Amino acid sequence: xxxxxxxxxxxxxxALGNEAVVxxxxxxxxxxxxxxxxxxxxxxxxxxxxxxxxxxxxVFIQMEDEIAxxxxxxxxxxxxxxxxxxxxxxxxxxxxxxxxxxCITEVPLVLANVMRTGPSTGMPTSPAQGDVQQARWGTHxxxxxxxxxxxxxxxxxxxxxxxxxxxEKYRTPVILxxxxxxxxxxxxxxxxxxxDTYVFSRLTPSMPPEWYLPYEDNMRGVSPMPPLGSGYRYxxxxxxxxxxxxxxxxxxxxxxxxxxxxxxxDQFFYDIQMVDEIMCEDAEICVIAYGCVxxxxxxxxxxxxxxxxxxxxxxxxTLFPFPRPAVEKMIRKCPTLIVPEMNMGxxxxxxxxxxxxxxxxxxxNRVDGQIITPGQILSRILKG
Amino acid sequence: xxxxxxETRVKIFRDWCKGCGICVAFCPSQVMKLxxxxxxxxxxxxxxxNCGFCEIHCPDFAIMVHPREELTxxxxxxxxxxxxxxxxxxxxxxxxxx
Amino acid sequence: MAKVTQLIHNYLxxxxxxxxxxxxxxxxxxxxxxxIRSVHSLxxxxxxxxxxxxxxxxxxxxxxxxxxxxxxxxxxxxxxxTGIKMANPRLTVIVIMGDGDALSIGGNHLIHAARRNIxxxxxxxxNHIYGMTGGQSSCTTPLGxxxxxxxxxxxxxxxxxxxxxxVCGSSFVARTTVMQARHMDKMISTAITxxxxxxxxxxxxxxxxxxxxxxxxTSVDMYRWLQKKSVxxxxxxxxxxxxxxxxxxxGIFEQKDCIGLEEKHARMRRxxxxxx
Amino acid sequence: xxxxxxxxxxxxxxxxxxxxxxxxLGRIMGQALALEHGYQxxxxxxxxxxxxGGASRCDLVISSQRISYPKTISLDxxxxxxxxxxxxxxxxxxxxxxxxxDTFHVTQTPTNIFWGLPFTQMARxxxxxxxxxxxxxxxxxxxxxxxxxxxxxxxxxxxLPAKIMEINQKAFNAGLNRAxxxxxxxxxxxxxx
Numbered sequence: 001x002x003x004x005x006x007x008x009x010x011x012x013x014x015a016l017g018n019e020a021v022v023x024x025x026x027x028x029x030x031x032x033x034x035x036x037x038x039x040x041x042x043x044x045x046x047x048x049x050x051x052x053x054x055x056x057x058x059v060f061i062q063m064e065d066e067i068a069x070x071x072x073x074x075x076x077x078x079x080x081x082x083x084x085x086x087x088x089x090x091x092x093x094x095x096x097x098x099x100x101x102x103c104i105t106e107v108p109l110v111l112a113n114v115m116r117t118g119p120s121t122g123m124p125t126s127p128a129q130g131d132v133q134q135a136r137w138g139t140h141x142x143x144x145x146x147x148x149x150x151x152x153x154x155x156x157x158x159x160x161x162x163x164x165x166x167x168e169k170y171r172t173p174v175i176l177x178x179x180x181x182x183x184x185x186x187x188x189x190x191x192x193x194x195x196d197t198y199v200f201s202r203l204t205p206s207m208p209p210e211w212y213l214p215y216e217d218n219m220r221g222v223s224p225m226p227p228l229g230s231g232y233r234y235x236x237x238x239x240x241x242x243x244x245x246x247x248x249x250x251x252x253x254x255x256x257x258x259x260x261x262x263x264x265x266d267q268f269f270y271d272i273q274m275v276d277e278i279m280c281e282d283a284e285i286c287v288i289a290y291g292c293v294x295x296x297x298x299x300x301x302x303x304x305x306x307x308x309x310x311x312x313x314x315x316x317x318t319l320f321p322f323p324r325p326a327v328e329k330m331i332r333k334c335p336t337l338i339v340p341e342m343n344m345g346x347x348x349x350x351x352x353x354x355x356x357x358x359x360x361x362x363x364x365n366r367v368d369g370q371i372i373t374p375g376q377i378l379s380r381i382l383k384g
Numbered sequence: 385x386x387x388x389x390x391e392t393r394v395k396i397f398r399d400w401c402k403g404c405g406i407c408v409a410f411c412p413s414q415v416m417k418l419x420x421x422x423x424x425x426x427x428x429x430x431x432x433x434n435c436g437f438c439e440i441h442c443p444d445f446a447i448m449v450h451p452r453e454e455l456t457x458x459x460x461x462x463x464x465x466x467x468x469x470x471x472x473x474x475x476x477x478x479x480x481x482x
Numbered sequence: 483m484a485k486v487t488q489l490i491h492n493y494l495x496x497x498x499x500x501x502x503x504x505x506x507x508x509x510x511x512x513x514x515x516x517x518i519r520s521v522h523s524l525x526x527x528x529x530x531x532x533x534x535x536x537x538x539x540x541x542x543x544x545x546x547x548x549x550x551x552x553x554x555x556x557x558x559x560x561x562x563x564t565g566i567k568m569a570n571p572r573l574t575v576i577v578i579m580g581d582g583d584a585l586s587i588g589g590n591h592l593i594h595a596a597r598r599n600i601x602x603x604x605x606x607x608x609n610h611i612y613g614m615t616g617g618q619s620s621c622t623t624p625l626g627x628x629x630x631x632x633x634x635x636x637x638x639x640x641x642x643x644x645x646x647x648x649v650c651g652s653s654f655v656a657r658t659t660v661m662q663a664r665h666m667d668k669m670i671s672t673a674i675t676x677x678x679x680x681x682x683x684x685x686x687x688x689x690x691x692x693x694x695x696x697x698x699x700t701s702v703d704m705y706r707w708l709q710k711k712s713v714x715x716x717x718x719x720x721x722x723x724x725x726x727x728x729x730x731x732x733g734i735f736e737q738k739d740c741i742g743l744e745e746k747h748a749r750m751r752r753x754x755x756x757x758x
Numbered sequence: 759x760x761x762x763x764x765x766x767x768x769x770x771x772x773x774x775x776x777x778x779x780x781x782x783l784g785r786i787m788g789q790a791l792a793l794e795h796g797y798q799x800x801x802x803x804x805x806x807x808x809x810x811g812g813a814s815r816c817d818l819v820i821s822s823q824r825i826s827y828p829k830t831i832s833l834d835x836x837x838x839x840x841x842x843x844x845x846x847x848x849x850x851x852x853x854x855x856x857x858x859x860d861t862f863h864v865t866q867t868p869t870n871i872f873w874g875l876p877f878t879q880m881a882r883x884x885x886x887x888x889x890x891x892x893x894x895x896x897x898x899x900x901x902x903x904x905x906x907x908x909x910x911x912x913x914x915x916x917x918l919p920a921k922i923m924e925i926n927q928k929a930f931n932a933g934l935n936r937a938x939x940x941x942x943x944x945x946x947x948x949x950x951x
Contacts, residue, residue: 012792012793013793014785014789014799014801032565032568034564034568053747053750053751053754054754054755056751056755057751059568059569059747061568063561063594064593065590067558068558068560068564069561070561071558071564071565071591072568073565074565075552075561075562075563075564075568075569076565076568077565078552078566079566079569079570079573080569080570081569083569097555097558098555152828181802181828181829184803185800185801185828186785186788186799186800186801187792187799187825188792188797188798188799228532228550228552228573229529229550229570229572229573230529231529233529233549233550233551234550236552236553237545237553238554244497246497246498246545247545295826295827295828296826296827298826302826373827373829373831374826401501402505402506402507403506404506404507404700404701405507405701406702406705408702439487440486440515440516440519440664440667441512441660441661443504443507443508443512444500444501444511445490445491445494445500445511445515446487448485448487448488
């Protein structure tokens, strides 16, 4: 079969953003979902509940709350599964403790957060981008984290696959930020051929168990991870631990652990950084956007070009670690930057920090539960 | 589980003993006592009736009750590697000559 | 009886420093011994046992024993265990929780794990107090007793952990005390082999925090009192009503046949895939 | 099938009362256009309390190229199956856009230039009042020159359960035929030709 020039097994479907996340997850090898339903992420759970039990060993379990959901996901991931959960603002807040746990114990998992208007219960069916900084700093203590965003339905699929790959590669929780618009838009997407999809699975140890160090400080900063019950018995704890996994308060070992946690993400920064430069070659005014706003911005930039403005769009797909080099490049190139966001300036603050006063940064914020329209961005571009 | 008196010995790992006194208080034949360091010490080895209470109720796994003639692994090891005595030498000499 | 301790030593992690961190006379050590004996008596391989614990004194237990051990967040041990068991039903998952862990912050998870009837063995080590944080009252602190946050006596009624588990649908519920190690062995091994959710409440008094505040000078005093108070379920039925109030009843409160949740899932999968 | 017409952002809003099957209608149309035809389609909908009882809506943006902005900006076609929805969304219509109403529910149209058919009554005649949305779908298939009946029929079969297929096909044909009869030249009125 392999030798024959086989027809590509791609399929087109008409799917919601939430359904695309499920397609992506299954493509990436996810076989475990635990979560608690919350608008606007419920379709992910619904779709998973119908799909997973049909897979070999697939488990869908609806837990009693979001805390339990992420707890079960961590447990399943420790047991060797690729696992994910999905939630929205209020549930995301509840999950923060376990995100920290997954960071320190280096458990791979994917958490899709469909952002809705907050704070608190806010507006359950209205879009926003208010969880950006919570995704970065929601859990307590210093920790590295990977935060990705998706702006359209096809991207939901690809980013979910990527999120799983990053999680498995770097043994870290990966947060995928969607917004209500993307999650609830139905579009035509292409399901890629499973054979053509790059899927990474965690490395498992191949040395005799007595020599295995679960949190070894090696060159990659990521040690192999055995599933529970495979003969490599080790201790998993949320306490700061040494390379055997046992709790420690020795300053040297604490320092070593924390530095390694950051290093394992930092040294692969260029693997993780994903941005799209759209009409940026000769741009003089640059819009920096992410998620559904980037789609509005794309239309606005096209319309601005039609009117002779040299506008460009830098679309951020990786939000954290912050794609500083890509943003700096645009800052050097463009005297004016516009950052439209559906929050009061969570990402523009990062951009201003990088900008350091070099270019003019205009923010364009909207927090009324409505999506920023291309017209709004266009008029901001035309104002210069 | 109880057996006859005098069939068993009680071994205490003093490094692991925290001196909580459970074994002393609940031993039916007062085999142990807390010494002046606050740790349990066997005082009446012969009185042990092998009820096993101390062994399974020691929170620190510091007590072992074992058959009298049988050595603990540590003792067995020491027995094997202890320096030769004058009598040992005598014995081997006798054996080799005779 | 001989060689029990030697056996336990085989299961301990030799890289960890002993004696362990528990206070002198703390029953948690006895529970650990009992757990090891139970696992050994069932002939389970070390690799197949996962010990999941929450936060608090009880959470320190897994680090000493050479199983797969997971020390989780406060109150959430059952959620992690649920994930592990569902992901790999072949594993024997044992959850160790304290009373505050299981019933206060993790009350919701206990209720639902019992309702789900997932094949976990849950050991709730009830010491009536928050020991590790310095003796604050917990949801199981008896009415009228003192703690650092109830300096004038506890005003709230206490939780009856076994009753909670029973009404929530747990298919095996038992209570035992650290003063009855053999009974405890039996209860723990039954809970482990039980196909559904098996909960064992183990009374393991804290003399350091609870005893100090409530006129028990030493652990021995505390254990004498516990021995006096505890009665088996059969004997309890014969007690006159006025004596029943104070008694700590031990024994099996609930044991019914059931299918664990993970098995139900497996059956559903087989059915959906047409592999019957 | 004929070659697809070239479209540059054609925006449709389907609106009505919650329970009229607006979302199903949108999904069938979207799927027909996206999968059976080769268009890019972005379908969004209103969620939340307003979806039950109050005005319900479902938006479709159809284009031959990549759709950058998935929501509607100004409508080319507004389908209103309820008076309230008609009043509410009429202002979003382009000056050269068209309005299609269910004349049974919408008695006061905000303009004289509109297409109207009594979908609900027709559905009753078919035998099931709930099929009004499919009757409307049939009519829409006639009004929209870029949407072909065969494609819609296929997506109808894929989305609706087989149990209710027959009556829905009847409803679809009723809508299609009536629209053909009453508005024969309607498909030629669009400006994008």
